[in-house]
Amino acid sequence: MPIEKHILNKNDTRAFLEATCLDLSSSDLTINTIIEDAQSWQKEVHCLSLFAAIFLERQSHEGGNCQPLVDRIYGLEDKMCFSMNECDPDFVEYLLRNIRESGLPMEEILTDILTRYSNYDRSKTIRM
Amino acid sequence: MSKLLSRPSQTLLPDAKARYENLGFTDNPFPAQPAVDKDSQDPRINGDIYEIEIRRKELQKINNNFLKVPQSNPNHLRLGYIIDTSYIGRGNGKSAFLINLHEQIGKDYCFDISSHANKCFSLYIAPEPGGRCKTFPLLMDLIFSTMISSEILDVCLATIRLEALNKVNSAKFQEIIQRDDADIIKFLNNPKWYEENAIQMSDIVAAAYTIPNLSELGENFPLFLGKNTLSPELSTVDDFKEYYKTFIKKPSDKLDFIFSKLVYFFESAGFNGAYILIDNFERIPDFQSGRQKKDFASELRTCFFDGFYRNAKIGFYNVFLVLHAGVPGLISEAWSESGLDNRAPINPKTESNHIVLFEKLSKEHAILLIRKYLDEYRIKKSVVNKLLPFTEEAISYISQLSEYNASKILKFAYELIEKLVESSDSEIIDKAFVEKQEFHHTTDSDRGVPTIDEVQSEDLLKKVQG
Numbered sequence: 018m019p020i021e022k023h024i025l026n027k028n029d030t031r032a033f034l035e036a037t038c039l040d041l042s043s044s045d046l047t048i049n050t051i052i053e054d055a056q057s058w059q060k061e062v063h064c065l066s067l068f069a070a071i072f073l074e075r076q077s078h079e080g081g082n083c084q085p086l087v088d089r090i091y092g093l094e095d096k097m098c099f100s101m102n103e104c105d106p107d108f109v110e111y112l113l114r115n116i117r118e119s120g121l122p123m124e125e126i127l128t129d130i131l132t133r134y135s136n137y138d139r140s141k142t143i144r145m
Numbered sequence: 146m147s148k149l150l151s152r153p154s155q156t157l158l159p160d161a162k163a164r165y166e167n168l169g170f171t172d173n174p175f176p177a178q179p180a181v182d183k184d185s186q187d188p189r190i191n192g193d194i195y196e197i198e199i200r201r202k203e204l205q206k207i208n209n210n211f212l213k214v215p216q217s218n219p220n221h222l223r224l225g226y227i228i229d230t231s232y233i234g235r236g237n238g239k240s241a242f243l244i245n246l247h248e249q250i251g252k253d254y255c256f257d258i259s260s261h262a263n264k265c266f267s268l269y270i271a272p273e274p275g276g277r278c279k280t281f282p283l284l285m286d287l288i289f290s291t292m293i294s295s296e297i298l299d300v301c302l303a304t305i306r307l308e309a310l311n312k313v314n315s316a317k318f319q320e321i322i323q324r325d326d327a328d329i330i331k332f333l334n335n336p337k338w339y340e341e342n343a344i345q346m347s348d349i350v351a352a353a354y355t356i357p358n359l360s361e362l363g364e365n366f367p368l369f370l371g372k373n374t375l376s377p378e379l380s381t382v383d384d385f386k387e388y389y390k391t392f393i394k395k396p397s398d399k400l401d402f403i404f405s406k407l408v409y410f411f412e413s414a415g416f417n418g419a420y421i422l423i424d425n426f427e428r429i430p431d432f433q434s435g436r437q438k439k440d441f442a443s444e445l446r447t448c449f450f451d452g453f454y455r456n457a458k459i460g461f462y463n464v465f466l467v468l469h470a471g472v473p474g475l476i477s478e479a480w481s482e483s484g485l486d487n488r489a490p491i492n493p494k495t496e497s498n499h500i501v502l503f504e505k506l507s508k509e510h511a512i513l514l515i516r517k518y519l520d521e522y523r524i525k526k527s528v529v530n531k532l533l534p535f536t537e538e539a540i541s542y543i544s545q546l547s548e549y550n551a552s553k554i555l556k557f558a559y560e561l562i563e564k565l566v567e568s569s570d571s572e573i574i575d576k577a578f579v580e581k582q583e584f585h586h587t588t589d590s591d592r593g594v595p596t597i598d599e600v601q602s603e604d605l606l607k608k609v610q611g
Contacts, residue, residue, distance in 0.1 A: 027598075071598050078596070113606060123602040 020098070022061045023051055024132045027124050030068035031075075037097075038089040055097040063135045065127055066103045102131055111137070164566060166524070168534055174522035175559035179552040181240035183269065188521065192244035196517040199510045200242050203227070203501050207246065210498040211463060212255050215262040216418040222499045223449050223460045224489035227467045231505040236552020239467050239503055243422050244269060246465075250420055265418035265463075266297050266411075271425055276432030281444040282396040284429065285403050288421060289389055292407075298382045301414035303330040305359070305368070309352035310344070317342055336379040350377045358409040365392070366406060400444075404454035408461045419462050426466040430476050438479035446485045511544035511554055512537060518555070534565060536575045543579060 025033055032048045035041040043049055054060035069090055073083050093099040102108060111134050117126050165172055176189035185191040197204065207225070214221045229237055249258075250267035268291045272278040278287055292298055307329065311318040321329055332338040339346055350369060354360060359368070367384040369377075393399050411419065430438050448454055449464065456462055473491045480486045489499055506514070516531050532540070535558075543561070547553035561574050564582050571578050 067597070071596070074596050074598070117606075123604075 020061050021059070022063060022132070022135050023054075024128055024135065025062060025064045025068065026128045027068045027071060030064055031072050033062070033064070034069065034072050034090060037093055038086055052097070055099055058098045061098045061100060061135075063100050063102055063131055065131060066101055067127065068124075069101065100135075102135075108134060165522075165562070168562070168565065169524050169528065170519075170522045170562075171524060172522050173559055173562050174518040175555050175562060177556070177559050179236065179555040179559075181244065183240075183244055183271070189518070192241045194518055194521050195241055195245050196513045197245070198513050199506065200238065200503075203242065203503060204246070206498075206501050207465075208258060211420075212250070212258050212263070212265075213260075215259065216265070216460065217262070219460070221460055221463075222489075223463050224445075224485075225463070225465045225499045225501065226473075226489070226491060227465055227501045227503055228473060229468065229470045229503045231470060231503075231549075235469075236550050237503060237505070238551040240271075240424050241551075242503075243424050243465075243467060247420075247422055254416070255418075263418055264416050265420055266295075266300075266416060267420040267422060268292060268295055268297070270421060270423045272423070272428040274425075274428050276428075278429055279432040279437060279441075281441050281448075282399050285399050289403060293382055293386060296382075297411075298385055299330055299334055301411060301416070302368070302380070302382070303333040304414040305353050305356060306333040306349055308356060309349045312352040312355075313348045314344055317344065334379070334381065339379065346379055347377050356413050358413045361409045362406050366410070368410070400448060400454065404448050404452070404456040404462075408455040408459075411461070417461070421462055421464045422467070423464065424467045427469050427472045427475070430472065430479075435479070438476060439482050442476070442479040442483035442485045446483055446488060450485075450488045506544070506549045506551055506554075508541050508544055508549075511549065512540050514551060514554065515540050515558055518558070534562075534573045536573060538576045539574050539579050542576045546579075 029048065029051075032043050032045050033052065036043040036048060036052060051060065051062060055062045073086060073090075076086060077083050091101065094101070108131075112130050115130065115133065117130065121129075163171070174189070176187070178190070180190065181192055182190050183192060188194050211222055211225060227239060227243070229239060231237060247267045247269040250265060255263045255265040268288060270284075270287055270291055272284070272287060278284050307318070307321070310321070310333070321332060324332070336346070339349070354369060359366075362368070365388075367380050367388040369380070389402065393402050429441070433441060445464075446452075448457060449460075449462065450457055477486070477491055480491050490497065491500075512532065515535055519533075519535075520526070520531065543557050544554055547557050561579065561582060565571065565574055565578070568578075
């Protein structure tokens with residue numbers, strides 16, 4: 018049975034990275050549950066590099082040193098079931114080939130596309 | 146009292162000092178606007194102040210894989226790429242590197258470095274911004290005009306005439322070769338010299354025509370101006386310009402002239418190769434459509450590798466394209482469609498002899514860079530601490546703030562020297578001093594750059610679909 022996936026939106030990304038990389042405890046119970054599930058490999062957490070970049074930029078403006086933070090974010094993959102989506106060519110192709118709901122903000126469109134993309138089952142794809 | 150004898154009551158300071166004298170410099174050692182301008186007289190921006198150690202590895206690679214390889218080797222590399230690996234923007238020192246490479250080649254025409262195997266000249270080409278050079282024939286115009294301004298045609302004309310003179314009048318030949326090269330070029334390209342020395346121009350032109358390769362050029366070639374008349378004239382570089390402007394109209398004629406006729410001409414003058422260094426290459430494909438990019442790459446392949454031109458057969462011209470980090474992605478499709486990718490692949494991820502990667506500077510490089518500039522403007526060269534007034538820690542901090550970009554480091558150092566001159570409470574530039582000045586260092590928010598979050602997004606697919 019495939020592992021359940023959770024896609025972080027912009028606000029969730031911030032709370033998730035604050036809790037996992039800055040060791041700031043979160044009052045958001047949902048985030049805490051997601052982190053626990055990811056740590057016990059019961060849930061696969063997906064994050065868009067765009068939202069991680071927004072988080073990093075905010076830290077930088079607040080005077081934080083981003084270099085160790087980048088290392089910690091990319092080190093999460095070794096500690097929990099976490100995956101960073103870099104908006105690579107495959108993702109962009111998927112984005113262009115799939116119908117998007119118009120009128121939504123970009124953040125919601127991307128989260129929606131990433132949800133479908135990460136749940137996309139390639140095992141029965143016919144390659145041309 | 147006569148006003149001739151009147152004197153002001155205030156006298157000027159007898160021991161007045163220059164602005165940077167207290168720091169031990171004749172001027173601010175760093176450029177205010179660090180952008181390379183080859184034709185400037187200011188050594189801070191024309192590439193004269195150059196620390197070779199910073200790019201020793203890159204230069205070594207070019208020397209070993211290009212300059213030292215005999216041109217007679219049919220497999221010698223003809224197309225090389227100098228690719229910036231960092232996306233931090235301009236100012237990584239590529240232009241300064243290229244100008245110094247150009248000067249290194251020009252100094253003794255590669256003679257020493259290749260152990261006398263090669264005699265090559267070099268042309269430094271910088272396409273103008275604005276797309277004036279977006280087709281291959283337009284690039285040829287730029288290459289030809291650079292040949293004119295670099296005076297390589299004068300050198301070749303004088304060399305050919307010197308050889309002809311040896312056949313016509315060996316006594317005069319022995320006399321003139323005692324002079325230095327600049328004099329020889331000046332005399333042999335001046336009709337008056339022939340008059341004064343009672344040498345018939347017709348004899349020189351006829352003797353030149355017998356030099357191997359030159360007869361291949363045909364009698365219309367500007368070198369043989371008036372060959373079959375009673376009084377042939379001494380052709381000059383202006384005649385070459387006129388010939389190019391008047392007789393070469395079609396793009397195919399242009400390519401034949403540059404890649405066949407001129408190659409024979411240069412060979413007759415003793416050269417067996419040339420390096421064409423194209424800086425800021427992105428100024429060409431930036432303005433090209435997909436089809437134009439492919440045409441450009443196809444012509445590059447025909448003229449340098451597979452065509453019927455003399456150059457394609459022997460690989461006379463070797464080209465270096467200087468590319469910013471994103472440019473390989475911009476042209477890779479055209480390169481692969483035209484087949485040029487098979488000849489000189491452009492993928493920077495693959496380690497190849499013809500690709501020279503230009504890495505970001507390190508802290509050690511930044512120290513060398515700052516020290517080089519300080520040395521050039523120091524009044525007393527015997528200072529023990531060559532970094533003064535900077536501390537090593539300060540340079541490390543400046544480099545970090547400047548994202549290890551050479552141009553930003555130099556600009557920052559310029560501003561810090563200005564601050565230090567005006568400062569009364571500090572004599573050195575240490576980390577604390579830099580931190581105090583840091584608010585002057587522009588950040589994205591100072592420049593009003595919106596954050597990623599604030600940037601307005603646009604649905605391009607929707608826009609295309611209308």
